Amino acid sequence: MQLMTRREFLASASAFGLGGWRLYAAPPGWKHGGKPNLVLGVVSDTHLRTRHGPTGKIGHNWPDKYFAAALEYFKSRNVDAVIHCGDFAHRGQVEEMQFHANVWNRVFPKNLAPDGHEVVKLFVTGNHDKDGAHYGDFVKNCYPDENERAKHVLATDMAVNWQRIWGEKYEPVWHKAVKGYHFFGANFEKVADAGTPAEFKRLADGCGLAGSAKPFFVMTHTRTPATLRKALARSGNALCLFGHNHCSASNWNVISLYYGRLPCIQVPSCEPRGSGAFAHDEYISKAKLEGRTDKGLVGMPRQGYVISVYDEMLVIERREFGAGGSLGADWVMPFGGGTENGERGIGKHPFAKEERKKVIGEPQFKRGAALEICNCGNVKLCNYGNMETKEIPQFHNSIIPQSHNLTIKIPLADGNPDSRVYAYEVVVIGEAESQKLFKAVYAAGCNMGIGHEPNGGVTTLEIAKEELPPGETLCFAVRPLTSLGTAGRPIMMDFKV
Numbered sequence: 001m002q003l004m005t006r007r008e009f010l011a012s013a014s015a016f017g018l019g020g021w022r023l024y025a026a027p028p029g030w031k032h033g034g035k036p037n038l039v040l041g042v043v044s045d046t047h048l049r050t051r052h053g054p055t056g057k058i059g060h061n062w063p064d065k066y067f068a069a070a071l072e073y074f075k076s077r078n079v080d081a082v083i084h085c086g087d088f089a090h091r092g093q094v095e096e097m098q099f100h101a102n103v104w105n106r107v108f109p110k111n112l113a114p115d116g117h118e119v120v121k122l123f124v125t126g127n128h129d130k131d132g133a134h135y136g137d138f139v140k141n142c143y144p145d146e147n148e149r150a151k152h153v154l155a156t157d158m159a160v161n162w163q164r165i166w167g168e169k170y171e172p173v174w175h176k177a178v179k180g181y182h183f184f185g186a187n188f189e190k191v192a193d194a195g196t197p198a199e200f201k202r203l204a205d206g207c208g209l210a211g212s213a214k215p216f217f218v219m220t221h222t223r224t225p226a227t228l229r230k231a232l233a234r235s236g237n238a239l240c241l242f243g244h245n246h247c248s249a250s251n252w253n254v255i256s257l258y259y260g261r262l263p264c265i266q267v268p269s270c271e272p273r274g275s276g277a278f279a280h281d282e283y284i285s286k287a288k289l290e291g292r293t294d295k296g297l298v299g300m301p302r303q304g305y306v307i308s309v310y311d312e313m314l315v316i317e318r319r320e321f322g323a324g325g326s327l328g329a330d331w332v333m334p335f336g337g338g339t340e341n342g343e344r345g346i347g348k349h350p351f352a353k354e355e356r357k358k359v360i361g362e363p364q365f366k367r368g369a370a371l372e373i374c375n376c377g378n379v380k381l382c383n384y385g386n387m388e389t390k391e392i393p394q395f396h397n398s399i400i401p402q403s404h405n406l407t408i409k410i411p412l413a414d415g416n417p418d419s420r421v422y423a424y425e426v427v428v429i430g431e432a433e434s435q436k437l438f439k440a441v442y443a444a445g446c447n448m449g450i451g452h453e454p455n456g457g458v459t460t461l462e463i464a465k466e467e468l469p470p471g472e473t474l475c476f477a478v479r480p481l482t483s484l485g486t487a488g489r490p491i492m493m494d495f496k497v
Helices: 003-010 065-076 094-107 127-134 138-142 146-152 158-166 196-206 226-233 353-360
Strands: 038-043 081-084 120-123 173-178 181-186 216-219 238-242 256-259 262-266 303-309 313-320 331-334 372-374 382-386 406-410 423-429 436-442 459-463 473-481 491-496
Touching (some): 065 094, 065 303, 094 146, 094 158, 120 173, 120 181, 138 146, 173 196, 423 459
Parallel strands (some): 038 081, 081 120, 216 238
Antiparallel strands (some): 173 181, 256 262, 372 406, 406 459, 423 473
16 A cells, blocks of 8 residues: 555545544534623532541541532632532541531631622532441441440431531422522432422422523432433423532533433532543444543543523533643533423533534644654654644654554644543554554543643553554554544554564
8 A cells, every 4th residue: 555545545534434524613602701690619429538447537538628629619710509419428427527517617608708698508418428327337347336326427317417517407308599590409318209209399389480491400419310300301491410420521421411301410529539430432432442440541530510500501611629620611501492302491502412512623633743653662653744734754664573562652632722632543554444453542631620631641552463453564543532522633653564
């Protein structure tokens, strides 16, 4: 195969077996420049563990710094309320919940922002808050005496403990209003209760929400149960938020979900172990993504949202609260359109997946970006360069011994500031164009804030020699992908075996 023919082939969509890569313009009206009516800070699953072991010091192992960092950021954004979707206390202990309250009182003393307005607590409990004491023998070993242990377990008397710690009444299902918007919460023990939809309806009817075009918000810890989803979907203007799954907000496939006709937003984890759960990889690449369990590759993110609500839309900003920084483009959700299934209610554009693809665009390598491919001997290889430059550097006849795996180093694809790379798709072409190897790898630091990627964002992929297609001359092409699978232009390299 001639070099130019190979180059042209790799630059075509058929080399990857996927569609073209045209750049999308952001749909008109998807950004809002005015002042929002309401600003919300949103976290979930902080899982504060106040002791490492029965004799450990309180706060010794899992400090409050990530929850505190989230609250400090929310304070800097002058939020009107903070949502927590449950699993405060990792082992269901009173002192673990009290630790959260201590942080809250330090950041928002007397529930007040620096300008004096009240910051409303919109909290629901999770399974660890209710049952955390039963995870293993941890609490039992801390407090062998049953009566003494009961004093330290939240679920012994959640109502009393909640009132004392947070200074407000504990209600299994509750309603609060913030600046004219309505919020409903179901604590963990009530989520699956058959009577919960009736309780929500009673509270909602009392607020006069029937027929209103204004959105209202429902918080639970786990996924909203089917009976309640069905009831809420009929309203056409409900939006649910839930946590529990620790899914990464870097992946757009797991942020917005439809259960029936009900739009739901999954809230990531802000706990010390990070929010590294991945899902729906099949929407990103047809090749299996590698590197998901490598903490050095994907990072240990502590994530959450800032949600700004306007008359006609809400905007979700994805944040990382450990090292700091944005996780990428904001997600905009208009009101008053259709749902993803064409029903009335919270909007389709650009909430639907195909519309979101247009908004987030395509990540690109910077001009002149180049792959590094080597075995243990750091052999120099021919670099095709960036396809955008239309320039081909000098060819080097370098030999790679087949006794070694190949190491591919991929530079960070941050050439398009409006679109963040999530993964890379790699294709290796043998002498016959039909002989192809497909690989995919998560981008280094794709879970972390922009500018906080490890090793400058360089992603490393190992390929075993046994996987390589046959041929004396092999071609490599790598293109960057978003979590929705939109792809930028590839960079390439040629080498001899």
